[in-house]
Amino acid sequence: MIPGPAGQEVFTVALRDGGDVIALRRSTQSVCRAVGLSGSPLVRLTTVVSEAGESLLGVPGLAARLCLEDAGTVVLAVRLGWRGDSRPPSRLLAAATRLLDDSGLRVAPDGGGQELRLVQRTPTPAAALEELAIELRGRLAGDDSRADLVEALRTQNHQLLAALEESQHQQEELQRLNEELEETNAGVMALYTELTSELQATNSGVVALYAELEDKTRQLELAHEYKTRFWANVSHELRSPVNSVIALARLLLDSRAESLTDEQRQQIGLVQASGSTLLALVDELLDVAKAESGRLEPQPAETDLRALLHQLRGTLRGTTQPGVALRIPDHIQRAPLVTDEVMLTRILRNVLSNALKFTVEGSVQLDITEAADERGPRFVFTVRDTGVGIPADELDRVFEEFYQVRGPHQRGRAGTGLGLPYARRLTELLKGTVTLDSVVGQGTQVVIDIPALLPAASREAASVVRSVLVVDDDETWLTGFRALLAELAGSVTVLTDSGAVVAAVERERPDVVVLDLNMPGASGYQVRRQLAASPATAQVPVIVVTALEPADVDHARLAPVRAVLNKSRLTPAILAASLGQEENTAAARRPAAQAPLPSPAEERR
Numbered sequence: 001m002i003p004g005p006a007g008q009e010v011f012t013v014a015l016r017d018g019g020d021v022i023a024l025r026r027s028t029q030s031v032c033r034a035v036g037l038s039g040s041p042l043v044r045l046t047t048v049v050s051e052a053g054e055s056l057l058g059v060p061g062l063a064a065r066l067c068l069e070d071a072g073t074v075v076l077a078v079r080l081g082w083r084g085d086s087r088p089p090s091r092l093l094a095a096a097t098r099l100l101d102d103s104g105l106r107v108a109p110d111g112g113g114q115e116l117r118l119v120q121r122t123p124t125p126a127a128a129l130e131e132l133a134i135e136l137r138g139r140l141a142g143d144d145s146r147a148d149l150v151e152a153l154r155t156q157n158h159q160l161l162a163a164l165e166e167s168q169h170q171q172e173e174l175q176r177l178n179e180e181l182e183e184t185n186a187g188v189m190a191l192y193t194e195l196t197s198e199l200q201a202t203n204s205g206v207v208a209l210y211a212e213l214e215d216k217t218r219q220l221e222l223a224h225e226y227k228t229r230f231w232a233n234v235s236h237e238l239r240s241p242v243n244s245v246i247a248l249a250r251l252l253l254d255s256r257a258e259s260l261t262d263e264q265r266q267q268i269g270l271v272q273a274s275g276s277t278l279l280a281l282v283d284e285l286l287d288v289a290k291a292e293s294g295r296l297e298p299q300p301a302e303t304d305l306r307a308l309l310h311q312l313r314g315t316l317r318g319t320t321q322p323g324v325a326l327r328i329p330d331h332i333q334r335a336p337l338v339t340d341e342v343m344l345t346r347i348l349r350n351v352l353s354n355a356l357k358f359t360v361e362g363s364v365q366l367d368i369t370e371a372a373d374e375r376g377p378r379f380v381f382t383v384r385d386t387g388v389g390i391p392a393d394e395l396d397r398v399f400e401e402f403y404q405v406r407g408p409h410q411r412g413r414a415g416t417g418l419g420l421p422y423a424r425r426l427t428e429l430l431k432g433t434v435t436l437d438s439v440v441g442q443g444t445q446v447v448i449d450i451p452a453l454l455p456a457a458s459r460e461a462a463s464v465v466r467s468v469l470v471v472d473d474d475e476t477w478l479t480g481f482r483a484l485l486a487e488l489a490g491s492v493t494v495l496t497d498s499g500a501v502v503a504a505v506e507r508e509r510p511d512v513v514v515l516d517l518n519m520p521g522a523s524g525y526q527v528r529r530q531l532a533a534s535p536a537t538a539q540v541p542v543i544v545v546t547a548l549e550p551a552d553v554d555h556a557r558l559a560p561v562r563a564v565l566n567k568s569r570l571t572p573a574i575l576a577a578s579l580g581q582e583e584n585t586a587a588a589r590r591p592a593a594q595a596p597l598p599s600p601a602e603e604r605r
Contacts, residue, residue, distance in 0.1 A: 247480020
């Protein structure tokens with residue numbers, strides 16, 4: 001048995017068969033009468049006790065113990081204990097809770113058994129507890145626990161009859177209450193009729209308002225569609241020239257290019273930095289729109305933090321105010337980081353730029369820690385500044401798009417209010433979190449916690465191909481792209497006339513064709529179809545490089561291609577990985593007789 005509260009034990013009986021249960025019931029009845037329980041409380045306790053005993057018959061070690069406990073008055077407690085994990089029926093537990101003053105099922109702390117406790121309060125004062133227990137033990141000592149079954153059933157029937165009479169009395173009382181309720185309902189119905197007429201009048205106004213809201217909703221949907229088209233057009237028209245400016249500046253600053261004077265190098269560096277800033281702003285605006293529509297997806301790749309931090313250091317060096325120190329560590333990366341490098345760069349650049357903008361003295365510092373928890377390995381980037389700080393009641397609002405904290409600190413500091421909202425949106429896409437703490441006049445701390453996603457398969461840093469044919473009409477962009485291909489391909493052939501591609505591929509037999517989609521004359525979709533339709537060129541791998549986002553590319557109109565790359569996200573590692581697929585390169589070198597023309601159904605697949 002499980003130890004219980006202090007009290008006086010009256011008797012204990014092992015329950016092995018139905019006779020033991022009847023003996024328990026009779027003993028419980030005798031004790032109830034001795035402590036002043038009668039009528040409904042006596043019937044409820046004895047009925048629940050006998051039902052519990054019968055439902056648990058057969059479980060190992062079943063025994064019942066009746067105790068008198070002190071709770072201001074005498075409390076009668078029947079404790080049924082057993083070994084194992086058997087449980088009484090749920091209906092019995094519900095009935096015990098409803099009929100008795102207290103009940104509960106407990107499990108021993110060591111798992112050695114269970115106990116069902118059934119409790120009923122009595123009117124007997126607790127001062128007589130000990131004498132009463134001694135008297136009851138003597139009274140029950142001479143009882144035959146295996147009493148005559150017929151006599152026990154007769155007694156039970158008498159008790160049930162008394163309970164039925166009490167139930168009848170309650171039913172009569174319930175009928176009286178129902179009559180009163182009917183009278184009340186008559187008044188309620190009159191009030192309901194009055195309210196219904198008023199509600200009908202209100203509903204007519206609601207219907208008119210709902211129709212107006214539907215019309216406004218259609219207008220908003222149409223405006224959203226127009227906005228999406230606008231972003232798609234701006235994506236190509238703005239990104240292409242900005243990419244070209246950055247690529248040309250990179251070529252002029254290359255150590256292998258002709259030497260420049262210090263002043264020229266400084267000016268070209270400013271051109272490159274300004275172009276990068278403009279491109280980043282355009283990308284942010286477009287990415288915010290794409291994220292709203294669920295079209296922005298990360299492109300994980302192995303990321304070199306040292307190169308990323310070096311780029312941030314160079315980009316932000318010119319934005320610091322006099323008297324402010326920018327501290328970006330030369331972090332030595334111990335664990336691999338596989339994430340979207342472009343998104344991570346934009347997150348850190350936005351947070352650091354925001355800190356530099358509102359710090360007039362002191363420092364802006366970036367710290368990086370590598371950690372691991374139950375979610376796996378992680379990278380934590382912490383940006384601390386000694387700037388103006390953010391009021392506590394506006395800490396959440398700074399993550400709203402286009403919201404800016406008002407105050408004199410805004411004078412002379414241009415901004416769109418997209419920095420922190422954009423950083424948090426990108427962090428969430430990388431499965432990370434952004435937290436912000438700030439004290440007005442002391443500074444702000446932003447913590448960016450992202451997972452270090454391990455790569456599914458290792459990639460070679462670069463693979464050299466024999467020859468590449470590039471098809472694009474943007475001469476400015478081709479200048480920078482040709483330099484990017486110089487270290488990855490033995491020879492590079494450039495075509496600006498999309499109508500001559502098939503003949504050039506048949507003549508040159510390149511390992512890979514790099515194809516733009518938006519060109520005058522035949523589009524990239526048409527060129528790809530022409531290549532697939534010719535047995536001599538069908539097996540030459542094709543890589544699509546476009547200013548369009550992947551979601552805007554009509555893949556259904558393209559025969560199978562090796563990759564679809566975005567010009568603004570193109571890096572040497574991504575390009576090398578796309579060029580260095582050996583099995584596709586080998587397929588390109590097989591004789592044309594082995595290249596059957598795909599059927600229209602296969603092309604659609």
